[in-house]
Structure formats: structure tokens, C-alpha cells
Amino acid sequence: MKEEQESELPNFPSFIPFLPPLSSANLKVYYATCFSLIAGVIIFGGLLAPTLELKLGIGGTSYEDFIRSVHLPMQLSQVDPIVASFSGGAVGVISALMVVEVNNVKQQEHKRCKYCLGTGYLACARCSSTGSLVLIEPVSTVHGGDQPLSVPKTERCSNCSGSGKVMCPTCLCTGMAMASEHDPRIDPFI
Structure with a gap:
């Protein structure tokens, strides 16, 4: 029954492109996706881009040659500003979008009904949520106990x-x- 109620909860569209609609059930998937994107950007900016640029010479003139030609301190050549700004900007954007997503889920959780958990329905207490009632005949109506009980x-x-x-x-x-009681969902004419 709990899984059925969870599936009835509303989903909210994601601000992050290519990710499925957001719900409290798949919020952990969002965390894992964002942390893996951030880790990928950091690995690219910290290991892959400098290796490609300095060791293999891919990317034209290295930043170290540019620093040397302008006669600046060589410590500045340790970090490429283009890769650093891309990496920092990407991590910042991904983090900001994740904060927006988490706040959206938390805000929607507070708006949800505390009794039905946002489904709009409660389990029927009369039939114990089965939809059918079992009719039982009293045992005394059976002829002296000679006949077996019926289904x-x-x-x-x-x-x-x-x-x-x-x-x-x-x-x-x-x-x-x-x-x-003045909620417009109850009486729209107020």
C-alpha cells in the first residue's frame, strides 16, 4: 500500500536538463547525478585539461608560454584561467541548480496534506483497503453442527x-x- 501511495504523489518538473521529473523518491538520484557531474568537471579541469595541454601540446600555445612572454611570475602558469573559470563556473551552476531542486521538493513537502500524504485518499477502514467485505453466517444456523461450514x-x-x-x-x-476555511480550493467564489 505504501508503494501505491508513493506512486500517486505528484512529480515536479526538473530545472536541470535531461533529468526526469522530480519527486521526494528520486531525490537521491539527483544528488548522485549532480555529484558525479561535479566530480567529472573537477577531474577534467584538474587532471585531463592540464595533461592534454602541457604534456601532449593539444590546445595551441600553452599558458606557461604566454606567462613567460608577458614576463609574469611562473607560479601563475600552474593554473590555466580558462579551464579554471570553466570548472568553477560549471561547479557553481550545477550546485545552484541542485539547491533550487532541493528547495522545490522541501517546499512541496510542506504543502502536502499530512493525513493522506498528498494522494487525496485514505485507506478504507471498513474493508481494510481490500474493497470487499466478508459475510459470515452464524454457526448456530447450521443444523446441529452436522454440516460442514460453507465458504x-x-x-x-x-x-x-x-x-x-x-x-x-x-x-x-x-x-x-x-x-x-477560506481556501480558494474549497470555495472559488470568495
């Missing part, structure tokens, strides 16, 4: 109409927490 009969639950769930009275099936 119990079932009927559709009249409380939930066989669905196994009923409307949440707190949020009126909206799934969102109610602020007051």
Missing part, C-alpha cells in the same frame, strides 16, 4: 464502492494542506 461469501464494500480508498476529509481530495 464465506463476499460483497463489494459500500463505504468505498470497492476501490479500497475513501476521500480525505482534511484536504477534500486536493492532496494539499488546507490553510483555512
Whole structure:
């Protein structure tokens, strides 16, 4: 039942391109994706780009030659400003987008109904969320106990109409927490 309720929770579109809609269930996937992107950018900026530039000569004139030609201290040649600015900017953008995503999920969690967890429905208490009731005949109606008991009969639950769930009275099936009786979701004419 818990997995069914989790699947009914709303998903929110992601700000990060190429990632699926965001929910509290797949937030860990977002963390892993963002940390792997950040690690990839750092590895590229810290290891791969300097190796390609200095050791293999890919990328034209090395930054070290430029520093030497302008007569600046050689310590500046240790870090290529283009790679450093790309790496720092990419890490900053990915981190900022992740903060926006986490805040979006937390904000939506606070707006969710505390009773139905945002689904708009509660489990039917009469049929224990099965949708059917078991009809039991009293044992005394059997002729002196000579006959074996019959198989119990079932009927559709009249409380939930066989669905196994009923409307949440707190949020009126909206799934969102109610602020007051003047909420426009209840009466749109106010």
C-alpha cells in the first residue's frame, strides 16, 4: 500500500536538463547525478585539461608560454584561467541548480496534506483497503453442527464502492494542506 501511495504523489518538473521529473523518491538520484557531474568537471579541469595541454601540446600555445612572454611570475602558469573559470563556473551552476531542486521538493513537502500524504485518499477502514467485505453466517444456523461450514461469501464494500480508498476529509481530495476555511480550493467564489 505504501508503494501505491508513493506512486500517486505528484512529480515536479526538473530545472536541470535531461533529468526526469522530480519527486521526494528520486531525490537521491539527483544528488548522485549532480555529484558525479561535479566530480567529472573537477577531474577534467584538474587532471585531463592540464595533461592534454602541457604534456601532449593539444590546445595551441600553452599558458606557461604566454606567462613567460608577458614576463609574469611562473607560479601563475600552474593554473590555466580558462579551464579554471570553466570548472568553477560549471561547479557553481550545477550546485545552484541542485539547491533550487532541493528547495522545490522541501517546499512541496510542506504543502502536502499530512493525513493522506498528498494522494487525496485514505485507506478504507471498513474493508481494510481490500474493497470487499466478508459475510459470515452464524454457526448456530447450521443444523446441529452436522454440516460442514460453507465458504464465506463476499460483497463489494459500500463505504468505498470497492476501490479500497475513501476521500480525505482534511484536504477534500486536493492532496494539499488546507490553510483555512477560506481556501480558494474549497470555495472559488470568495
